[in-house]
Amino acid sequence: MKHNSLVLGCLVSIIFHVLQTGKGDQTMEESQPKKHISTDQILMFSGYFLLAMAVLLGICLWLWRNGRKNQPAESRDVNKKVAAVEDSDDFTDNPMSASTDFIKTSKNMPETSSEFSSEMAAPPSHALVVLTSPEVNGLKFEDLLNSPAELIGRGKGGSSYKVMCENPRMILAVKRIKDWEISSRDFKTRMQRLDQAKHRSVLSAMAFYSSSQEKLLVFEYQNNGSLLRRLQGTRTGEAFEWISRLNTAATIAESMAFMHGELKNDAGTGIIPHGNLKSSNILLTQTMEPRISEYGLKPAAEAATADFTQDVYALGVILLELLTGKLVADEMDVASWVVSVLREEWTVEVFDRALIREGANEERMVNLLQVAVSCVNRSPPARPAINQVAVMINGIREEEERSMDVSRVSVISSR
Known part of the structure; x- marks a missing residue:
């Protein structure tokens, strides 16, 4: 002035x-x-x-x-249809490329009416590769670009969006991966390999797009949030009973064991671990069943040293979160805290108070705790294989189910 x-x-x-x-x-x-x-x-x-x-x-x-x-940027953009999303450096950070980008409306318009726009010329018809998913047959790259979208997550690996697609009419989740130095050919090979290793509890990509600037992955949208969010809800009184937690643990372990078995050796891709297993990547279906998301999508630079033992450690941390209610999202080293408490022989002190109030069986909680502690052993070779973990958790679940059956019989007999 x-x-x-x-x-x-x-x-x-x-x-x-x-x-x-x-x-x-x-x-x-x-x-x-x-x-x-x-x-x-x-x-x-x-x-x-x-x-x-x-x-x-x-x-x-x-x-x-x-x-x-x-004039401030937000004022200049009032008359524009859209304004670019500014990404931070956390779930997600990533400067969107000029070729393809999700962009949201200016501040005078609701964020939920965001659009996925493009400055590039009309992409070729084969730009979006649709995998073996009849639900999205006929989906085209242009359909994604022109669909209303909402930013739902942002992190170091990329950004995620909820996309209201009109053709076909369905709600999709689209993840954009940043800084993945992998050729389009190798990326396609990897995605096809992951698609072959299907498990109902692992969320596989329905379609993908790859260019030298960016990678986009299309998934079925899960509308009940994540396991992390459900655990956070217990702090405000939301119910998450012991048997539901045990079933969740067993499902995750079984799914991971299946994927490790399918992806342990391949001439084209080598082993493919999850690489980023955590409670925020365990999504919940409409019936609250867990679905493992983002399997094998860790950028190559970060996943170069990843192997199956790291997935076992990550599973152990999830088990500890289920048992203790302490969350890594709170920037807490849950594994170290549990080990330090166990050294003092205060075993009961580690369990979530909600489980204690519920009257969950202490013996079976201790058994699951022992499995979790073996998974987070600081020595990778000392950790059990993922299939062994699945067997142990299933054994605990079977004991719980037998106990519940006996209780039902006792109640019926007493009537």
Whole structure:
């Protein structure tokens, strides 16, 4: 503003000087005997006037343009249809590329009416590779670009969006992966390999898109949030009973054991671990059944040293979260905390108070705790294989189910 005022003052001074010059000429002539105003004088005064008006108009135009340039971005975008999403450095961070991008409306429009837009020319018809999923047959790249979308997650691996697709009419989840230095051919091979290793409790991609700038993956949208969110809800009194937690643990272990068995050796891809297993990546279906998401989608730079033992450790942490109610999302090293408590032989102290109040069987909780602690052993070779973990958890679940059956029989007999 100071700069604008200074420039305006200078320009006004110039106009004043021009007018004064004209006035000075007029004064000199008035000191002489009065004569009729000549044609030359009329033209001179008209020239001064037009020059002053032109300079004044130039000042107004310059100030208007400079004011728009310094206007806040959100104000400038009010009349635009959309404005680009600014990504932070956490679930998600990623500068969206100029070729393909989810963008949301300006602040005067609801975020839920975001769109997935593109500045690139019409993509080829084969740009979106649809895998063996009859639900999305006929889905085209343009359908995603033109569908309303909502940003639902952002992290180091990329951003996730809820997309309301019209053709076919369904709700999809789309993940954009950043900084994955993998060729389109290798990425396609990897996605097809993952698609072959299907398990009902592992959320597999329905379609994908790959270019040198970005990777997009299309999934079925799960509308009940994540396991992490459900565990957080227990702090405000939401129910998450022991048997439901035990079933969740068994399902995750069984699913991971299946995937490890299918992806342990392949000439084209090598082993493919999950690489990023955590409670926020365990999504819940409409019936609250767990679905493992983002299997094998860890960017290559971060997954170079990943192996199956890291998945076992990650599963152990999830088991500890289920048992204790303590969450890694709270920036807590749950494994270290549990081990330190167990060293003091305060075993019961580690369990979630909600489970204690429910009257969950302490013996079976301790058995599951022992499985979890073996998974988070600091020495990777000392950790059990994932299929062994699945067998142990299933054994605990079977004991729980037998106990429940006996209880039902006892209740019926007492009637």
